Amino acid sequence: MRIVVLGSGTSQGVPIIGCTCKTCLSENPKDKRLRASVYVETGGAKILIDTSIDFRQQMLRAKITDLDAILFTHHHVDHIFGLDDLRQINQRHKKWVNVYGNKKTLDEIKITFRYALDEELQRYMAVPMMIFNYLENKEFEVKNIKILPIEVFHGRIKIFGYRIGKFAYITDASMIPEEEMEKLYGLDVLILNALRIAPHPTHFNLEQATEIALKLKAKKTYFTHITHDLNHEEIIASLPANIELAYDGLELLID
Numbered sequence: 001m002r003i004v005v006l007g008s009g010t011s012q013g014v015p016i017i018g019c020t021c022k023t024c025l026s027e028n029p030k031d032k033r034l035r036a037s038v039y040v041e042t043g044g045a046k047i048l049i050d051t052s053i054d055f056r057q058q059m060l061r062a063k064i065t066d067l068d069a070i071l072f073t074h075h076h077v078d079h080i081f082g083l084d085d086l087r088q089i090n091q092r093h094k095k096w097v098n099v100y101g102n103k104k105t106l107d108e109i110k111i112t113f114r115y116a117l118d119e120e121l122q123r124y125m126a127v128p129m130m131i132f133n134y135l136e137n138k139e140f141e142v143k144n145i146k147i148l149p150i151e152v153f154h155g156r157i158k159i160f161g162y163r164i165g166k167f168a169y170i171t172d173a174s175m176i177p178e179e180e181m182e183k184l185y186g187l188d189v190l191i192l193n194a195l196r197i198a199p200h201p202t203h204f205n206l207e208q209a210t211e212i213a214l215k216l217k218a219k220k221t222y223f224t225h226i227t228h229d230l231n232h233e234e235i236i237a238s239l240p241a242n243i244e245l246a247y248d249g250l251e252l253l254i255d
């Protein structure tokens with residue numbers, strides 16, 4: 001399985017427009033964070049998690065030219081607003097793409113991208129062409145690859161993270177119920193959100209994410225959906241063993 005972190009930033013990205021803090025002015029490429037998204041290739045299946053605002057740039061940078069499925073975590077702007085550029089995949093490969101998410105997420109995508117449902121425009125593949133797959137909180141398959149949703153709280157809404165084999169991706173969580181935690185043991189790689197130092201009502205901060213990582217004991221945990229609060233060099237020096245900050249372009253291989 002090959003995992004590529006396409007974006008490790010929070011909703012504004014890093015640097016933030018107009019900000020002159022140390023991280024925003026940093027020359028370290030690991031402090032340049034596009035909006036959160038990952039790409040997973042396994043058993044011949046090409047799977048994207050979320051179409052971030054930076055989707056186009058991320059696909060170009062990672063040289064991804066095809067997708068079999070898109071798994072959406074939730075409907076917030078930073079996770080869906082790149083979706084219009086799915087047209088390039090549709091047109092190049094003359095196919096519709098399967099998209100997956102919970103009911104709220106897919107219903108909201110249909111409202112936000114209402115034009116994509118226009119049958120006249122679909123005839124010319126002039127809109128993102130999606131086959132909507134509504135998920136329950138139970139295992140499903142993409143091209144024979146088993147995927148397990150992990151239902152977490154993002155403030156008061158329930159959103160999905162996903163486990164694929166020994167890899168799991170959870171973003172924008174602020175609470176993981178005990179029964180969902182049970183699905184997250186025995187991982188080789190966990191990517192988990194850690195927003196900033198100070199607590200936040202709808203996202204784990206660094207301390208909360210660290211506590212969960214230490215409990216789940218994945219072989220490696222990488223934090224994502226990071227603000228400019230977390231300067232890469234400074235923070236990695238302070239993290240426990242086997243916990244790191246993700247960064248854009250990070251590539252991981254697992255058996």
Ligand SMILES: [Zn+2]
Pocket residue numbers: 010011036076078079172225
């Ligand atoms: Zn987000």
Ligand SMILES: [Zn+2]
Pocket residue numbers: 015016019020021022023024025228
């Ligand atoms: Zn800043």
Ligand SMILES: [Zn+2]
Pocket residue numbers: 074076154172
């Ligand atoms: Zn969100």
